[in-house]
Amino acid sequence: MNRSRLPPLSALWAFEAVARRASFKAAAKDLSVTPTAISHQIKLLEAYMGLRVLDRSPRAVTLTPQGKALYEAVAAGFGEIERVAARLLADTAPRTVTLSSTTAFLSHWLVPRIDTLRRAIPMIDLRLHTSNIAEDLRSGGIEAAIRYGRGPFPGVVSTFLCDDVMMPVCSSRLGLSHLEDLRHANLIHIEGRNRPTPEPGWSHWCTRAGLTGVDTDAGSRFPDSLLAVQAAIAGQGVVIASRVLLADALAAGLLVAPFSEQLAGDAYHFVCAVGVETRNDIASLREWFQTNLGSRDPA
Incomplete structure (x- = not known):
């Protein structure tokens, strides 16, 4: 022409x-x-x-x-x-993807890593959705989620990421090192926790650890793990929580795990709506979680 x-x-x-x-x-x-x-x-x-x-x-x-x-x-x-x-x-242009998970997971684990995720996958405009129940997933709505449980999860495409354990942690300022120290410590309870089963409370943990004579109903109570862990960081007592969610606080020295006894947790899974699992953005997001959260030894 x-x-x-x-x-x-x-x-x-x-x-x-x-x-x-x-x-x-x-x-x-x-x-x-x-x-x-x-x-x-x-x-x-x-x-x-x-x-x-x-x-x-x-x-x-x-x-x-x-x-x-x-x-x-x-x-x-x-x-x-x-x-x-x-x-x-x-x-x-970045494609909008909405990811749902619990307040605890988003606050403790994902939000501190959100800039790393966005740099690794710049083609995704990631939107976070907070829910403590399993939301329905669909294309154009909430497409993906991080779920905590045994699986399988019906109606979605699920990818196992890692197993978890529940462990007591506290501030090093409390100076706890022996099981007997718990008799004089403030026990922090997280109310309304429905995973894993049985509920990872102090009664269950003391039985597993062989510690008797502790009033496992006494202590402070919080409605979610975010507040409970913050109380533990502030030196207000000892809390049993997910090792995955505690990883950053333990690495930073904000918390210590003074006792070896642990309780079995559930597992973390990346799930997405049926029909979107082969999309490039969803595949990239799944691979990022597999790299950064997957294949962790809970022991």
């Missing part, structure tokens, strides 16, 4: 706006220029073409037969360019 025979693009752009709006003033407003600038571009186009494309009168602007033919071609060309550009932008 000989591009030297194409009219100037700025003139075609002005002509398309005038023809579509049947008004120099309206076209000028659409293109954020003055009516005089629009008139100049139309004159440039007509001079280049050697024919009139518009008939102007005080009351109306109409297309000449030649102008009508040119408008149909220009409108079709601009329309096709717009469609292709929109598709290309959609292919390169």
Whole structure:
């Protein structure tokens, strides 16, 4: 194609706006220029073409037969360019993915790593959804989740990430090192916890550890693990919580695990809606969790 025979693009752009709006003033407003600038571009186009494309009168602007033919071609060309550009932008723009999980998992584990995740998978615009129940997953809604349980989970595509254990932790400031020290420590309880089963409470743990004579009902009570762990970090007592969720606080020295006895936990799984498991964004998200959370030895 000989591009030297194409009219100037700025003139075609002005002509398309005038023809579509049947008004120099309206076209000028659409293109954020003055009516005089629009008139100049139309004159440039007509001079280049050697024919009139518009008939102007005080009351109306109409297309000449030649102008009508040119408008149909220009409108079709601009329309096709717009469609292709929109598709290309959609292919390169970050795709929104909504991930659901519990308040505890998002707060303790994922939020501290969210910048790392976004740098690793820049094509995803990740939205977090907090829920302590298993939400329905579907394409265009909540597409993925991190679930805690034994599995399998019906109605979703599930990928095992890692097993978990429940362990007592506290601030090193409490100076606990022997089981007998628990007799004088404040026991922190997390209420409403339904996983794992049996409930990882102090009565169960003391029985496993062979520690008797401890009032396992006494102590502070909190409605979720986030508050309970913060209380333990502040030196207010000892709490039994998920080793996966405690990993950062233990690594930073904010908490210590003074006792070797642990309780079995459940497992973490990456799950997604049926039908989206092969999408590139979902596959990349699943692989990131497998790399950063998967294959952990709970012992």
